[in-house]
Ligand SMILES: Cc1cc2nc3c(=O)[nH]c(=O)nc-3n(C[C@H](O)[C@H](O)[C@H](O)COP(=O)(O)OP(=O)(O)OC[C@H]3O[C@@H](n4cnc5c(N)ncnc54)[C@H](O)[C@@H]3O)c2cc1C
Ligand code: FES
């Protein structure tokens with residue numbers, strides 16, 4: 001790891017200010033992506049601004065169907081929130097399968113969506129739930145937030161403060177984990193609610209997370225796994241790497257979508 | 266440089282270190298506590314697991330400066346007054362280690378999972394919970410056996426204490 005200077009922010013305002021004073025700084029939340037990346041010297045921020053001690057960024061509030069999750073909430077806390085489980089169990093299940101227990105104790109939802117790894121789990125849920133991403137500057141619809149592999153609409157000095165959404169009537173996530181890394185080879189989040197059926201796909205697309213609109217249309221008229229039988233996924237839109245070919249991923253997307261629909265019921 | 270202040274196994278420690286110092290490095294090289302192992306140094310193997318404020322984390326994936334102000338428990342902090350912790354004793358009894366390299370992390374993860382699940386651990390849960398701990402020797406069978414035995418003993422002891 002190259003040298004860096006560590007700063008601990010006590011508030012969102014202070015973190016933004018520290019970022020303004022830094023010359024190529026980065027925010028660090030759980031550090032479960034950024035620290036390994038710095039150790040590989042793929043990132044070399046001159047300053048690290050730690051968000052983990054900002055109390056305002058933490059916690060989950062559920063008011064009827066309105067859900068708000070602070071950006072600094074760990075995967076572990078999302079997985080184990082009884083309030084959230086009561087209205088949106090699919091998201092708890094998703095969080096409980098991220099990485100391993102140690103990663104879940106540190107990693108945060110804000111860090112995961114800001115990083116927008118093409119194989120990360122949360123981005124698919126944010127798209128399918130039609131979530132709003134709240135930042136230190138504005139509110140951004142999930143559809144406008146994820147702009148490509150490792151790309152988001154965030155400015156350098158912009159902090160995700162929370163995500164919010166209306167709990168769907170039914171939802172589920174199904175992931176085919178890479179057997180070594182546990183990141184998604186294909187992960188599909190299906191949600192059925194006030195804004196129809198939405199399907200978010202991660203791990204597979206060659207431009208990062210996306211919505212599968214054909215599946216959304218088919219499921220809107222018939223919310224059953226069988227409704228997807230006639231659909232096919234274009235392998236030309238899929239990632240291809242040593243873990244799997246594009247054809248393999250195209251097939252996985254459909255299989256995961258069917259499993260998600262079946263378990264959403 | 267950062268001033269890092271921690272409580273490690275109940276003892277207050279403080280040192281000035283480079284900001285980029287990992288918690289694993291701080292424990293091993295600054296405090297000379299080499300019980301915490303570094304296997305992969307890439308967040309995969311779990312040999313470096315310690316507890317920070319009661320939660321199991323990979324100490325190679327956290328800066329010492331990030332942990333400053335926290336309570337840290339390492340493998341050296343488990344045995345009380347020379348008597349092995351029940352999880353350590355179970356690993357010994359059930360042959361839960363061969364070369365021993367992964368063992369500090371395995372045991373710290375095991376204690377964490379028993380704390381969270383109490384007596385409700387079953388084999389499937391233990392195996393899923395060991396996702397972040399890699400062992401090149403044992404094939405895991407005896408590690409799982411050791412953890413289940415320790416969990417049973419610890420919940421039995423808790424029941425006796427509560428009665
Ligand atoms: C062994 C291992 C296995 C993993 N497996 C999975 C998996 O199966 N699925 C999965 O989805 N992920 C997985 N991850 C990644 C994990 O979920 C990370 O926690 C997550 O990607 C990043 O969250 P973080 O809080 O650790 O962010 P950090 O690493 O602290 O930051 C990541 C990036 O986001 C930025 N950032 C952080 N917080 C904010 C904020 N509030 N506002 C703006 N920018 C911010 C940082 O500047 C940085 O660029 C794994 C990680 C490891 C080490
Ligand atoms: S040394 Fe930390 S996970 Fe391997």
Ligand code: FES
Pocket residue numbers: 361362363364365366367368399400401402403
């Ligand atoms: S006992 Fe040798 S690595 Fe586990």
